[in-house]
Amino acid sequence: MDFDFTDEELLFQKHLREGVERLIAPGFKERWHYDGLNRDLLPPLKELGLLGFAWPEEYGGQGVILPDIMHGIAFLELGRADCSSSIIFGATVECAEVLMELGTKELQDEWGPRLATGEAYCGYCFVEPGMGTDLGNIQTRGELQEDGSWIISGDKASVSFCTSDAFIVAVRTGDQPGAYGVSLFFVPADLEGVSVSIYEDFGMKEIGRGGVALRNDRVPAKYLLGEREGGFKPIMHIFDAGRPALALMCIGAAETVMEQCVEYCKQREVFGQKLSKYEAISFGLIEHKTKLDLAKMMAFKAFWLRSQKKWNAKEAGQAKFYGCEAAFESIWFCTRAFGHLGYTSEYDALYRLADVMGFAWGDGSWEVCKMVAARDEFGEEYLPYTRRKRTDAVSK
Amino acid sequence: MEKIIVCYKWVVDENDISVDYDGNIKMREPSYKVSLYDRNAIEAGTQLAEKCGAQCVALTAGDAKSEKSRKEALCAGPSEGFAVIDDALESADSLLTATILSAAISKIGDAQLVICGEGSGDVYAQQVGPRIAAALGWPLLTYATSIEVDGEKLRIKRDGSEGTELLEAVLPLVVTVAGDCNTPRMPGLKDVMGAGKKPFTIWSPSELNCSAEELVNGLATMEIIGNRPDRKNIVIKGSGKEAADEVIRGLISEGVLG
Amino acid sequence: MSKQVLVFSELVRNIPELITAAKSLSESVSAVVIGSEEDAKLAIACGAQKAFLVDVVADTPSEAYASTIAAIVRDADASALLASLTPKGRAVAAFVAQMLNASCGSECKTIQKIDETYSFSRAIYGGKATSFERASTEVFVATIPLRSFEAAASDQTNQGEIIRVASQAATYPVKIVEVVPREGDSVDVTTASVVVCVGRGVVKEDDLPMVNELAEAIGGVVGCTRPIAMDFKWFPQDRYIGLSGKSIKPKLFIGVGVSGQIQCLAGANDSKVIVGINKDENAPIFEYSDYGVVADLYEFVPALIASIKSL
Numbered sequence: 034m035d036f037d038f039t040d041e042e043l044l045f046q047k048h049l050r051e052g053v054e055r056l057i058a059p060g061f062k063e064r065w066h067y068d069g070l071n072r073d074l075l076p077p078l079k080e081l082g083l084l085g086f087a088w089p090e091e092y093g094g095q096g097v098i099l100p101d102i103m104h105g106i107a108f109l110e111l112g113r114a115d116c117s118s119s120i121i122f123g124a125t126v127e128c129a130e131v132l133m134e135l136g137t138k139e140l141q142d143e144w145g146p147r148l149a150t151g152e153a154y155c156g157y158c159f160v161e162p163g164m165g166t167d168l169g170n171i172q173t174r175g176e177l178q179e180d181g182s183w184i185i186s187g188d189k190a191s192v193s194f195c196t197s198d199a200f201i202v203a204v205r206t207g208d209q210p211g212a213y214g215v216s217l218f219f220v221p222a223d224l225e226g227v228s229v230s231i232y233e234d235f236g237m238k239e240i241g242r243g244g245v246a247l248r249n250d251r252v253p254a255k256y257l258l259g260e261r262e263g264g265f266k267p268i269m270h271i272f273d274a275g276r277p278a279l280a281l282m283c284i285g286a287a288e289t290v291m292e293q294c295v296e297y298c299k300q301r302e303v304f305g306q307k308l309s310k311y312e313a314i315s316f317g318l319i320e321h322k323t324k325l326d327l328a329k330m331m332a333f334k335a336f337w338l339r340s341q342k343k344w345n346a347k348e349a350g351q352a353k354f355y356g357c358e359a360a361f362e363s364i365w366f367c368t369r370a371f372g373h374l375g376y377t378s379e380y381d382a383l384y385r386l387a388d389v390m391g392f393a394w395g396d397g398s399w400e401v402c403k404m405v406a407a408r409d410e411f412g413e414e415y416l417p418y419t420r421r422k423r424t425d426a427v428s429k
Numbered sequence: 430m431e432k433i434i435v436c437y438k439w440v441v442d443e444n445d446i447s448v449d450y451d452g453n454i455k456m457r458e459p460s461y462k463v464s465l466y467d468r469n470a471i472e473a474g475t476q477l478a479e480k481c482g483a484q485c486v487a488l489t490a491g492d493a494k495s496e497k498s499r500k501e502a503l504c505a506g507p508s509e510g511f512a513v514i515d516d517a518l519e520s521a522d523s524l525l526t527a528t529i530l531s532a533a534i535s536k537i538g539d540a541q542l543v544i545c546g547e548g549s550g551d552v553y554a555q556q557v558g559p560r561i562a563a564a565l566g567w568p569l570l571t572y573a574t575s576i577e578v579d580g581e582k583l584r585i586k587r588d589g590s591e592g593t594e595l596l597e598a599v600l601p602l603v604v605t606v607a608g609d610c611n612t613p614r615m616p617g618l619k620d621v622m623g624a625g626k627k628p629f630t631i632w633s634p635s636e637l638n639c640s641a642e643e644l645v646n647g648l649a650t651m652e653i654i655g656n657r658p659d660r661k662n663i664v665i666k667g668s669g670k671e672a673a674d675e676v677i678r679g680l681i682s683e684g685v686l687g
Numbered sequence: 688m689s690k691q692v693l694v695f696s697e698l699v700r701n702i703p704e705l706i707t708a709a710k711s712l713s714e715s716v717s718a719v720v721i722g723s724e725e726d727a728k729l730a731i732a733c734g735a736q737k738a739f740l741v742d743v744v745a746d747t748p749s750e751a752y753a754s755t756i757a758a759i760v761r762d763a764d765a766s767a768l769l770a771s772l773t774p775k776g777r778a779v780a781a782f783v784a785q786m787l788n789a790s791c792g793s794e795c796k797t798i799q800k801i802d803e804t805y806s807f808s809r810a811i812y813g814g815k816a817t818s819f820e821r822a823s824t825e826v827f828v829a830t831i832p833l834r835s836f837e838a839a840a841s842d843q844t845n846q847g848e849i850i851r852v853a854s855q856a857a858t859y860p861v862k863i864v865e866v867v868p869r870e871g872d873s874v875d876v877t878t879a880s881v882v883v884c885v886g887r888g889v890v891k892e893d894d895l896p897m898v899n900e901l902a903e904a905i906g907g908v909v910g911c912t913r914p915i916a917m918d919f920k921w922f923p924q925d926r927y928i929g930l931s932g933k934s935i936k937p938k939l940f941i942g943v944g945v946s947g948q949i950q951c952l953a954g955a956n957d958s959k960v961i962v963g964i965n966k967d968e969n970a971p972i973f974e975y976s977d978y979g980v981v982a983d984l985y986e987f988v989p990a991l992i993a994s995i996k997s998l
Contacts, residue, residue, distance in 0.1 A: 448816065524824070552818070563782050570750060590698070594863050602860075602861070645823075650818055670990055673993065683960045
């Protein structure tokens with residue numbers, strides 16, 4: 034076992050930490066009040082060398098895939114400064130990997146150059162008003178037309194980056210039950226029947242979470258991603274990276290707040306002693322730090338398994354539910370340690386708390402993560418539903 | 430111009446150094462890094478090499494720890510690196526360091542320009558660059574804020590007491606760069622992954638053409654003591670007339686006011 | 688009779704304090720003067736036994752004089768050369784030191800000679816520690832921070848010899864082609880006895896008049912921390928006080944919205960009295976302050992100005 038990062042991973046982290054401190058950290062509190070996808074974060078992300086992964090060089094991309102551990106490091110380091118920046122970066126990587134693996138050459142040529150450089154941005158439409166966790170229950174329908182195009186209608190909810198230029202949309206195209214009937218499509222946002230509404234979230238305000246309505250949108254065949262009714266696996270594959278990534282992002286935010294709190298407690302005095310001397314403080318801090326450290330290790334293990342092409346759904350789920358909750362609790366503890374001013378905009382703490390809270394739901398609620406991890410660890414008897422079987426129903 | 434040599438030092442990260450209440454220095458498993466201003470030197474050398482089609486080579490000297498500097502120095506741009514390693518170099522002063530580095534520069538050969546940072550992040554003596562010039566017998570120019578090549582000449586800017594000086598120089602030359610002369614580039618993933626594949630040669634001092642008399646430390650450190658601030662630390666809370674008057678009374682009693 | 692100690696500064700006005708420093712090491716002190724005969728006479732009036740007068744060659748950088756200075760030190764068989772800690776002084780000192788195979792103490796806080804051996808102390812690790820070192824070379828070079836020693840008084844009865852030395856500077860292959868004057872800045876933070884330092888707690892450039900008013904009321908000048916000069920450019924570079932900026936030793940240093948990072952305080956730590964004004968009670972400056980005011984500077988500075996004016 035080797036618990037150290039490699040030299041390259043350490044160098045990557047070192048330079049990123051400096052760059053993030055210079056380019057992303059300043060102005061966090063002012064930016065936090067944004068409402069919609071904050072594209073102003075794209076140029077600094079580009080300067081940090083974080084845009085264009087998985088896109089070929091001829092599209093203006095980097096021509097390399099970001100290795101898994103470094104993917105985790107990037108989420109951690111960006112999360113230290115601004116969770117939104119972390120997700121805005123991460124989504125570009127997912128988009129590139131999905132479109133390069135499953136997209137048609139025409140789609141890649143048409144959109145690759147703009148997406149690789151950050152000129153255009155792509156959001157994700159999976160969840161719907163009627164279902165969240167139960168992804169197999171997608172109702173948005175796609176009907177195949179004679180000319181090979183598809184007419185897509187439905188409502189999508191909790192769309193990350195709903196003010197994007199395009200979306201990757203999960204659509205039911207077949208009659209097979211549940212997930213087996215789902216296809217993935219690339220849908221430009223400027224189609225007539227596409228309309229968007231931004232939620233008033235209490236945190237993560239720079240990513241523009243909202244709803245997207247699709248009304249009879251004609252999507253050409255070249256925008257089908259992969260095989261029809263092959264959509265579920267890529268979505269799950271995204272989560273296998275996304276879950277530990279988000280855990281690391283939340284842990285990064287918590288670590289920053291904790292570092293501020295540790296310094297504060299060395300200075301602040303009560304009853305003639307520095308706060309740091311009291312065990313209510315030191316024990317509290319170390320308990321929370323322990324949980325953050327454990328979650329961090331689990332998240333990197335989940336990435337490591339992925340890098341070895343091994344199944345990692347359990348570890349990914351564990352990292353997410355444990356890490357995000359640990360981050361939430363430790364930020365809350367530190368906020369209280371700051372005293373009454375912790376309740377004000379003087380300190381970052383409540384902003385970070387609001388951001389981190391979003392991941393009780395986002396990209397896999399804590400509950401579904403526990404479900405998946407329990408199933409993997411203890412067996413299928415531990416699922417609340419029976420897994421559907423693929424039928425021989427033929428799609429139209 | 431064929432070759433540019435940039436010199437750097439592998440130093441303790443000053444954030445890992447703390448001083449306890451008794452004035453003892455504490456360094457628990459400190460991390461090391463390329464000294465801050467040397468990164469400006471590496472960036473300056475890399476930029477110039479890119480513009481002139483020259484080769485930029487990194488050079489350092491130190492004890493065995495300095496071998497770990499390889500990837501960090503090379504991912505920042507130079508195509509090749511050299512290090513003179515010996516445990517005795519841990520306590521080398523600027524005289525010894527410069528003697529070693531200039532011997533290495535001669536051994537590397539074909540360099541016409543040597544670029545150094547204005548001073549190292551740990552001791553900030555600001556001597557090695559000028560000393561290398563003397564040891565090589567080359568002219569020196571310090572605290573450059575910009576370096577441009579114009580045919581056979583170099584055009585250099587720096588801040589003087591009267592204003593900004595524009596200077597013209599010919600090669601060979603040793604230049605030290607000011608900390609604000611550039612912003613070191615953010616290495617991309619390819620630079621980071623490729624750093625370990627670039628050549629990095631390690632020499633011991635005996636492999637350089639130096640006599641034993643030359644390899645001598647000019648200074649010996651007797652003691653290092655942590656600095657604890659020794660101030661009154663009187664705290665005044667309040668922003669109105671009362672607080673202001675209290676401060677003024679204090680300053681008058683110190684004899685610095687009134 | 689101990690060997691000579693030579694002093695040198697490219698700014699002749701620094702020579703008197705160097706002479707004081709040199710006299711603490713040897714009775715026999717001489718000066719290297721790159722300037723006019725008047726400058727050489729001043730050095731002698733301040734106590735130099737000899738003034739080695741080197742002619743100024745137009746359009747040459749200070750580095751060009753190093754070989755001449757080294758030759759003078761060699762010929763005088765001096766045991767030490769003290770130079771002023773200006774950027775040019777540092778560079779020339781190190782350049783000369785290597786030519787003489789000499790060790791060099793940079794930015795010496797203290798300097799002494801015991802039995803012909805020179806020792807000194809200086810700050811390292813960004814100001815966190817002090818290193819005590821001893822020289823083992825035959826010749827020792829040192830750079831001395833400005834205002835560390837009292838300027839030797841000029842006494843016309845002091846006698847000395849002016850020795851003209853031809854410089855080799857004309858053949859130096861680096862030339863100054865042009866000097867573009869900086870926007871006039873007559874303020875020298877290094878010589879002021881009271882300095883008010885602007886930190887990032889001052890939010891807008893429009894807020895500076897309030898700070899200027901404080902400086903005026905208290906008889907001081909305004910300096911700033913690194914980001915204020917280098918990033919925001921509210922002040923020219925030579926007002927910035929800090930590790931790689933100016934080192935100052937005023938009677939009174941007032942940090943207005945200065946957080947007190949070690950890199951800034953390293954430039955002002957030798958001030959006689961430090962006052963810190965910051966609304967964050969955990970700001971590091973309070974550890975380095977004699978008087979720490981935990982207050983909003985926008986309220987306190989006007990109050991302070993009013994109180995000073997009513998004195």
